[in-house]
Amino acid sequence: xxxxxxxxxxxxxxxxxxxxxxxxxxxxxxxxxxxxxxxxxxxxxxxxxxxxxxxxxxxxxxxxxxxxxxxxxxxxxxxxxxxxxxxxxxxxxxxxxxxxxxxxxxxxxxxxxxxxxxxxxxxxxxxxxxxxxxxxxxxxxxxxxxxxxxxxxxxxxxxxxxxxxxxxxxxxxxxxxxxxxxxxxxxxxxxxxxxxxxxxxxxxxxxxxxxxxxxxxxxxxxxxxxxxxxxxxxxxxxxxxxxxxxxxxxxxxxxxxxxxxxxxxxxxxxxxxxxxxxxxxxxxxxxxxxxxxxxxxxxxxxxxxxxxxxxxxxxxxxxxxxxxxxxxxxxxxxxxxxxxxxxxxxxxxxxxxxxxxxxxxxxxxxxxxxxxxxxxxxxxxxxxxxxxxxxxxxxxxxxxxxxxxxxxxxxxxxxxxxxxxxxxxxxxxxxxxxxxxx
Numbered sequence: 001x002x003x004x005x006x007x008x009x010x011x012x013x014x015x016x017x018x019x020x021x022x023x024x025x026x027x028x029x030x031x032x033x034x035x036x037x038x039x040x041x042x043x044x045x046x047x048x049x050x051x052x053x054x055x056x057x058x059x060x061x062x063x064x065x066x067x068x069x070x071x072x073x074x075x076x077x078x079x080x081x082x083x084x085x086x087x088x089x090x091x092x093x094x095x096x097x098x099x100x101x102x103x104x105x106x107x108x109x110x111x112x113x114x115x116x117x118x119x120x121x122x123x124x125x126x127x128x129x130x131x132x133x134x135x136x137x138x139x140x141x142x143x144x145x146x147x148x149x150x151x152x153x154x155x156x157x158x159x160x161x162x163x164x165x166x167x168x169x170x171x172x173x174x175x176x177x178x179x180x181x182x183x184x185x186x187x188x189x190x191x192x193x194x195x196x197x198x199x200x201x202x203x204x205x206x207x208x209x210x211x212x213x214x215x216x217x218x219x220x221x222x223x224x225x226x227x228x229x230x231x232x233x234x235x236x237x238x239x240x241x242x243x244x245x246x247x248x249x250x251x252x253x254x255x256x257x258x259x260x261x262x263x264x265x266x267x268x269x270x271x272x273x274x275x276x277x278x279x280x281x282x283x284x285x286x287x288x289x290x291x292x293x294x295x296x297x298x299x300x301x302x303x304x305x306x307x308x309x310x311x312x313x314x315x316x317x318x319x320x321x322x323x324x325x326x327x328x329x330x331x332x333x334x335x336x337x338x339x340x341x342x343x344x345x346x347x348x349x350x351x352x353x354x355x356x357x358x359x360x361x362x363x364x365x366x367x368x369x370x371x372x373x374x375x376x377x378x379x380x381x382x383x384x385x386x387x388x389x390x391x392x393x394x395x396x397x398x399x400x401x402x403x404x405x406x407x408x409x410x411x412x413x414x415x416x417x418x419x420x421x422x423x424x425x426x427x428x429x430x431x432x433x434x435x436x437x438x
Contacts, residue, residue, distance in 0.1 A: 003039040003166075003173055006098040007031055008121070009104070011046045012081040013065070013407055019050045019241030020057050020275045023195040026134055026158075027104040033158045042098075044091050046117065047096040048191070055297065056193035056240040068112070070398050072174040074409060080113070085120070092124045099127045100166065103150065105136035108378075108399035109406070111148070111426035115335075134157070139210055139379055140399055144393060157215055159257045172231040174351070194233045195241035197438040198226045198259065202246035205281075206315030207382035208348065208375060211246045220251065223258045227266075230259075249282035260290040270295050277302030277343045280318050280326035290328040297339065300371065301326065303346045306359040313363065314348070314383075322363060324361045327366050337433075340368045346419075347375035347404075347412040348438035355404040355417070360426060370426045375412075387411075 009024040023220065024045060031041050049058040060081040069080040097410065101121050105114050118130055132150035144153050152165050156220070158283070166173070201215035230241060249256055272295050280301050283291075303323050305311060311319055323342065330340060342363050346356040356372075363370045377384040387393045392411055393401075408415065 001070075002063070003037075003171060004096065005019045005039055005041050005100055005102060006095075007041065007043045007102045008104070008117050009043070009045045009047055010103060011083075011112075012060070012107075012110050013078065013112040014081065014110065014403065015076045015078055017062070017079075018057065018059055018114075019047070019060055020241065021055075021193050021244075021273055022047070022216035023191060024104055024106075025129070025195055025244060026043060026090060026106075027102075030102060030104070030133065030158045030162075033162065034302050036175050038176055038249075039173055042095070044081045044240070046088060046113070049083040052192050053072075055273065056191070064432075068400055069327045070400055071406065074406060080116075082113075085116075088117075088120060088121055091208070092121065097125050098128060099171065100131065100169065101125070103130060103132045103134075105132060105134035105144070107141075108140050108404075109376075109401075109403040111136055111140075111144070111399055114144075114148050114150075116195075122149065124235050125413065125432045131165055135210075135214060136399070138214055143399060144166055151285065164389055166245040178273060192238070193240050194230075194238045196226065196230065197244050198223075198248065198255065199245045199250075201405060202316050202337050203250055204247065206317060208314060208345075209246075210378040210381055212344065213380050215355075215380070216274075218247065220255050223255055223262075226259050230263060230270070231268065234270050239269070240271050240273065240276055244276055245405070246276060247279060248274065249279050250275070252282050252284075252287055254392055256289060257290055259260075260287075260294040263295070264290065264293040269296040273298035274300050281322040283326035285329055285332075288326075288333045288335075291330070292333040292335065296335075299335065299340050301340065301342045301368075302357065303363070305343050305348065305351065305355060306362050307351075307355050310348065310351065310355070324366060327368055337367050341371045342366075342368050343371045345373050345375050347408040347414070349375075349390070349392070351375075353414050353422070357422060360422065361427075364429055369430050372423060374408040376404040377402050378405055 007027050007030060010258060021059060027043065034041050043170055050058045052058040055170045062079040065080050071078060088226040103114060103117055114132065114136065121128065121130060126133050130150045131152045132144055137144045137153050138155045138168050141153055141155055154165055160214055160422060199220040201218035202258035203218045273313050277300050301323060304314065306320055308319065327340060344359045346365065360370060377387055388395055
């Protein structure tokens with residue numbers, strides 16, 4: 001009899017959460033990999049519960065829950081986002097007991113969702129083997145081992161090592177004689193959009209980013225494969241596609257440009273979105289044209305800071321000149337302020353609020369939307385190491401305190417009223433139309 005494997009994407013526990021074309025791509029990759037073996041795979045997605053609005057994004061169902069002790073100082077509501085607990089229990093109870101359960105994890109400070117999912121799995125299935133993988137499991141391996149309740153903590157991207165993990169529980173299984181092709185439309189549930197990754201890893205080593213810790217190599221998928229997948233999904237009725245690459249535009253001549261050319265040529269009538277920040281240095285006249293022609297609708301560019309020394313210190317992936325040139329090219333091709341957002345970070349180690357405000361004024365001058373984003377420390381990165389050396393945080397900090405909202409409030413040293421005024425100013429500016437009017 002085939003092994004019956006259940007894969008779970010747990011809840012988000014946070015102060016706020018919105019579905020910006022989010023799907024558990026890592027868990028989908030695990031499911032696709034496991035299909036190489038003679039096993040039965042099913043997925044329970046706790047986050048498949050939200051009200052889609054414009055372009056498919058929307059608000060998750062949520063339930064207010066008690067804050068953990070270390071978050072009590074923050075005067076904000078803390079919630080569990082996703083399907084109801086009764087719904088989860090019913091899903092588990094209505095299927096036969098699986099041979100093993102895989103649980104994924106994303107943000108480290110969402111680990112209460114991991115713990116809750118594993119707790120309920122234990123309640124209903126007893127001593128079924130539970131394997132935990134994903135971002136939290138990889139970056140916070142020790143914490144996950146001590147507190148998650150899982151039997152096995154899997155590090156890094158999925159590979160054939162997963163067979164070793166299952167072998168520790170006495171399972172033996174063989175690969176299919178005829179491996180299946182990469183599934184084109186699989187495991188997507190009821191989402192009205194598709195999240196696409198055309199690559200894994202990142203060629204850059206930014207001091208605040210954990211991408212290199214999660215994927216040691218940067219690998220781009222074959223462009224023809226990406227086009228086939230996109231076309232099949234579009235033919236099934238999907239209209240909104242979000243790229244979740246860390247470096248979508250890298251090596252654009254042989255990667256993203258051929259993809260966009262073919263999408264435009266096929267006239268798929270789709271909208272493309274880039275919630276992850278794009279590298280402005282790679283946007284030339286042709287790429288700006290192809291982005292417009294292929295249906296790019298939501299564009300996010302990375303700047304992080306206008307301080308030239310900090311730009312060099314944090315990775316040197318972009319400067320203000322690159323960004324200015326990219327914005328000018330994109331506007332020339334017809335993109336408007338409401339289409340182009342730029343990420344600007346605050347709370348980086350040693351970063352004063354005046355530096356952030358200077359970035360705000362610079363972006364206002366470019367006529368783009370400003371996306372303020374709080375810094376969050378990731379263990380193993382130079383920025384996190386610097387914070388530990390300077391005794392701002394300790395190595396054994398609770399991952400809950402690395403939540404970007406929590407960290408900027410408790411550890412940045414900023415005047416909270418000044419931050420509030422800055423954010424309000426940005427909100428008012430973003431609401432202005434091209435003419436400067438609401």
